[in-house]
Amino acid sequence: MMKKVSFELIIPGIIVACIGLLIAKLVSGIYFFYVCYAILQMIALAAAWNILGGYTGYVNFGIGGFFAAGAYTSIVLLKYYEVNFLVAILAAGTVSGILGLLIGYLSIRVRGIYFSISTIAVSTILQMVVLNTPFLGGAKGFKIIRPPAFPPFSNYIEFLFLLILLISFFAVAVSRLIEKSWIGRSFLAIKDSEQAAETSGVATLKLKILATVVSCALMGIAGAPYPYFITLLEPYSAMGLTLGTYAFAAVFVGGRGCWFGPIIGAVLLGGLQQSVTVMISSEWNILVVGLVIIAFVLLAPNGVVGLLKGRKKPVLLKKKDRV
Amino acid sequence: MIDVILNTIVSGILIGGFYAACAIGLSISFGMLRIPNIAHPGFIIAGGFLTYYFNKTFGLDPLLAGLLIIPIFFAFGFLLYRGYNRFFESKRDEREGQMSALVLFFGVLMIIEALLSVTFGVDFRTVTTPWSSIVLHFGSVGICLRMAVPFLCSVLMVCILYLYFSKTYLGLVIQAVAQDSMAATLIGSDPRFAKSIAFGISFSTAAYAGTLFVCLVPVEPSLGMQFLGRVFSIAILGGLGSPLGTAVAGLIVGITESLTTAYIGSSWTLAVSFILLLIIIAVKPTGLFRR
Amino acid sequence: MALLEMKKISKSFGFPALQNVDLSIDAGDRIGLIGPNGSGKTTLTNIITGLIACDDGQVIFENRDITKLSAHRRSRLGIARTFQIPQPFYSLIVRQNLYIPLRCRLKSEEAMFTEAGRLLDLVGLSDKADGLPSDLTQIEQRELELARALALSPRLLILDEVLAGLTSQEIDGALEILRVICESGVTVIMIEHIMKAVMGFCNKIVVLNSGMKIAEGMPEDIFRNPEVERAYLGE
Ligand SMILES: Nc1ncnc2c1ncn2[C@@H]1O[C@H](COP(=O)(O)OP(=O)(O)O)[C@@H](O)[C@H]1O
Numbered sequence: 050m051m052k053k054v055s056f057e058l059i060i061p062g063i064i065v066a067c068i069g070l071l072i073a074k075l076v077s078g079i080y081f082f083y084v085c086y087a088i089l090q091m092i093a094l095a096a097a098w099n100i101l102g103g104y105t106g107y108v109n110f111g112i113g114g115f116f117a118a119g120a121y122t123s124i125v126l127l128k129y130y131e132v133n134f135l136v137a138i139l140a141a142g143t144v145s146g147i148l149g150l151l152i153g154y155l156s157i158r159v160r161g162i163y164f165s166i167s168t169i170a171v172s173t174i175l176q177m178v179v180l181n182t183p184f185l186g187g188a189k190g191f192k193i194i195r196p197p198a199f200p201p202f203s204n205y206i207e208f209l210f211l212l213i214l215l216i217s218f219f220a221v222a223v224s225r226l227i228e229k230s231w232i233g234r235s236f237l238a239i240k241d242s243e244q245a246a247e248t249s250g251v252a253t254l255k256l257k258i259l260a261t262v263v264s265c266a267l268m269g270i271a272g273a274p275y276p277y278f279i280t281l282l283e284p285y286s287a288m289g290l291t292l293g294t295y296a297f298a299a300v301f302v303g304g305r306g307c308w309f310g311p312i313i314g315a316v317l318l319g320g321l322q323q324s325v326t327v328m329i330s331s332e333w334n335i336l337v338v339g340l341v342i343i344a345f346v347l348l349a350p351n352g353v354v355g356l357l358k359g360r361k362k363p364v365l366l367k368k369k370d371r372v
Numbered sequence: 373m374i375d376v377i378l379n380t381i382v383s384g385i386l387i388g389g390f391y392a393a394c395a396i397g398l399s400i401s402f403g404m405l406r407i408p409n410i411a412h413p414g415f416i417i418a419g420g421f422l423t424y425y426f427n428k429t430f431g432l433d434p435l436l437a438g439l440l441i442i443p444i445f446f447a448f449g450f451l452l453y454r455g456y457n458r459f460f461e462s463k464r465d466e467r468e469g470q471m472s473a474l475v476l477f478f479g480v481l482m483i484i485e486a487l488l489s490v491t492f493g494v495d496f497r498t499v500t501t502p503w504s505s506i507v508l509h510f511g512s513v514g515i516c517l518r519m520a521v522p523f524l525c526s527v528l529m530v531c532i533l534y535l536y537f538s539k540t541y542l543g544l545v546i547q548a549v550a551q552d553s554m555a556a557t558l559i560g561s562d563p564r565f566a567k568s569i570a571f572g573i574s575f576s577t578a579a580y581a582g583t584l585f586v587c588l589v590p591v592e593p594s595l596g597m598q599f600l601g602r603v604f605s606i607a608i609l610g611g612l613g614s615p616l617g618t619a620v621a622g623l624i625v626g627i628t629e630s631l632t633t634a635y636i637g638s639s640w641t642l643a644v645s646f647i648l649l650l651i652i653i654a655v656k657p658t659g660l661f662r663r
Numbered sequence: 664m665a666l667l668e669m670k671k672i673s674k675s676f677g678f679p680a681l682q683n684v685d686l687s688i689d690a691g692d693r694i695g696l697i698g699p700n701g702s703g704k705t706t707l708t709n710i711i712t713g714l715i716a717c718d719d720g721q722v723i724f725e726n727r728d729i730t731k732l733s734a735h736r737r738s739r740l741g742i743a744r745t746f747q748i749p750q751p752f753y754s755l756i757v758r759q760n761l762y763i764p765l766r767c768r769l770k771s772e773e774a775m776f777t778e779a780g781r782l783l784d785l786v787g788l789s790d791k792a793d794g795l796p797s798d799l800t801q802i803e804q805r806e807l808e809l810a811r812a813l814a815l816s817p818r819l820l821i822l823d824e825v826l827a828g829l830t831s832q833e834i835d836g837a838l839e840i841l842r843v844i845c846e847s848g849v850t851v852i853m854i855e856h857i858m859k860a861v862m863g864f865c866n867k868i869v870v871l872n873s874g875m876k877i878a879e880g881m882p883e884d885i886f887r888n889p890e891v892e893r894a895y896l897g898e
């Protein structure tokens with residue numbers, strides 16, 4: 050297991066970090082990093098969502114809430130307690146993971162639509178809490194001044210870019226690890242029939258809680274650097290449905306229950322979003338995303354990955370099993 | 373002191389009646405037909421904006437304009453069910469179909485919001501009528517017609533639907549279909565037709581709830597998302613599919629919100645229905661009033 | 664010593680679905696559980712496997728009170744079942760469907776691969792091993808249900824109407840497979856409407872009607888029992 054983790058996480062992680070550094074050195078336009086940041090964040094959120102929604106079939110509409118929980122945790126720690134960035138990231142993951150535990154307990158009691166609606170409820174209640182807590186900036190939010198750049202970066206955004214690159218790599222790698230293991234298989238079994246999974250010896254309760262906690266913790270981690278990226282962290286934009294909707298739309302575009310689906314989806318959707326926002330306006334943006342979601346649900350339920358593989362093949366297929 | 377409480381409760385009741393009108397359509401679509409139409413509040417807002425448009429352009433009385441848009445919404449819902457049936461109800465697994473439908477309706481909700489924002493802008497819109505500003509006094513309780521008229525219309529709507537589903541032939545068929553499609557086929561009625569009618573009715577109630585909405589308060593496209601929690605908690609609390617249960621649940625939420633606004637602060641009002649929703653879901657997902 | 668013992672099991676769904684059902688099954692038994700539709704056979708299965716909790720009563724398996732045990736723990740103790748309406752894992756290929764239960768007792772993927780192959784061979788699905796469950800026919804899906812239940816290497820196997828819809832010849836083939844399973848030391852509870860199969864296969868029959876056990880005994884005695892006749896044919 051340890052060997053597997055080091056092969057799948059640490060070594061590729063170092064490679065990704067090096068590539069990121071190289072890009073930061075070679076590219077000088079600031080705008081490039083902004084676009085990349087947005088897309089990478091979408092990849093991280095989509096991969097995180099996929100762990101719960103794609104594999105176990107529990108649709109979480111509250112992405113914004115868990116993401117913002119991470120963002121607020123990190124800014125509070127960084128601003129008031131001046132902790133190390135790494136500590137802030139871990140704390141963000143922990144807080145969102147604990148909130149995920151709450152959702153996990155909900156998933157024991159209810160499923161399907163009831164579960165999805167409850168995630169909206171949790172996320173909205175979080176928003177209300179932030180709005181009503183002056184310590185968390187209330188409705189006005191936090192104004193954040195980015196620290197000066199430090200070597201080897203020539204601009205702070207380059208550092209943020211590297212950070213989100215690693216985070217999104219981590220999220221994708223975790224979901225890939227899960228997918229390739231018995232856990233991923235059990236998640237899919239839960240999606241297809243909880244009863245049959247349970248009578249086949251799958252501890253569905255434990256696994257559902259594992260899925261919600263990991264998924265939500267990753268969303269929180271993805272939110273940790275966000276305050277420095279956006280520089281004005283306020284509840285409406287950070288916790289609204291828009292941000293989260295893009296993430297889960299990305300999963301639908303890319304393909305559910307497949308670790309690289311979110312990457313494909315986020316790149317396509319992120320590219321589309323950037324061009325629409327630049328060319329028209331943000332309302333049209335929402336319109337386009339809504340249409341994309343509908344089109345994929347109706348015409349390509351398994352997303353681009355499904356289209357590429359052909360409708361019939363299961364998304365999760367190991368070479369060994371194919372024989 | 374007593375006066376304040378009394379006034380608060382009265383306005384809670386008036387608002388609660390209106391909430392029931394908002395939720396009853398969902399109670400039909402989600403409760404009876406098992407269609408997870410989370411775009412329902414979006415259609416309510418759309419109904420509100422159409423009423424606003426008819427009122428502004430042709431000077432129609434909003435309550436009358438609302439009646440005019442009902443057929444449009446009914447036809448839309450009727451046809452939409454046909455599509456829904458083809459795409460989702462023929463899936464091998466009801467749960468899988470429902471989840472896809474849920475995501476689809478989420479997309480629809482976004483589109484409605486975006487379309488309204490693009491067409492009407494993101495400003496608050498409302499209609500004013502000659503009766504809007506009249507206030508009736510009963511002792512120390514003041515009742516504003518702006519709130520009382522939507523309330524009365526809502527009560528009327530709930531009563532009509534109650535009678536429709538419990539007394540008319542088609543209404544009873546819809547109920548039977550809701551319980552068991554096969555059984556309905558046996559008594560010789562087409563379940564698809566009955567369900568189309570029911571979905572059309574659900575949309576009609578959304579339209580008229582929208583009409584009442586613009587009469588009551590200014591409306592803005594993004595309110596749809598906010599109403600999501602309200603309509604769902606009321607529909608579930610009311611036992612899904614029961615008009616009278618929905619009415620009672622609407623009153624409960626209305627009064628609770630009203631008291632919250634008065635004694636805790638308006639910034640928490642929106643949280644009320646969501647907290648209620650979580651409690652109901654955690655404790656008793658079948659609602660207080662089972663059919 | 665009884666393998667499974669049920670004492671005074673009651674369950675209500677607003678109406679009494681099971682009332683005071685007692686049942687004692689010895690290791691090696693081949694029990695036929697019969698009764699009209701809606702008499703509570705599947706509900707009893709759900710209670711034995713732990714998918715639903717009973718309101719009252721006790722379930723004892725191998726001298727251990729498992730009334731409060733969750734379903735997946737019971738399945739790891741060796742209680743397996745099939746579902747009346749097949750519930751395959753549609754997202755997994757047929758072979759991987761078996762990996763889910765197999766992981767309870769096997770650790771390496773290689774061992775699971777071999778064992779899954781053996782089980783699919785047994786039920787006659789080996790040529791579909793790499794296909795998707797949605798491409799299987801109804802009958803093949805039931806075979807998959809059976810293989811998946813067997814993958815737990817069960818002590819007790821409950822078959823919920825696995826033979827429904829099979830032709831007479833197919834039934835004989837299926838019973839042949841079931842006999843092999845029994846001989847390997849598995850105790851079987853067979854829920855079935857096809858009397859020929861029940862008579863030919865079971866050594867003991869239990870009859871449920873409206874949630875109550877109305878008869879229990881050797882196959883030949885049961886069919887001479889007037890109460891059973893009444894339950895099936897009406898007054
Ligand atoms: N989860 C449930 N909720 C409510 N009623 C149920 C449930 N499961 C079964 N029933 C009812 O219990 C009765 C017995 O059902 P079942 O055990 O499936 O019968 P059988 O398998 O003998 O045909 C039926 O009337 C059925 O409708």
Ligand SMILES: [Mg+2]
Pocket residue numbers: 704705706747
């Ligand atoms: Mg049955």
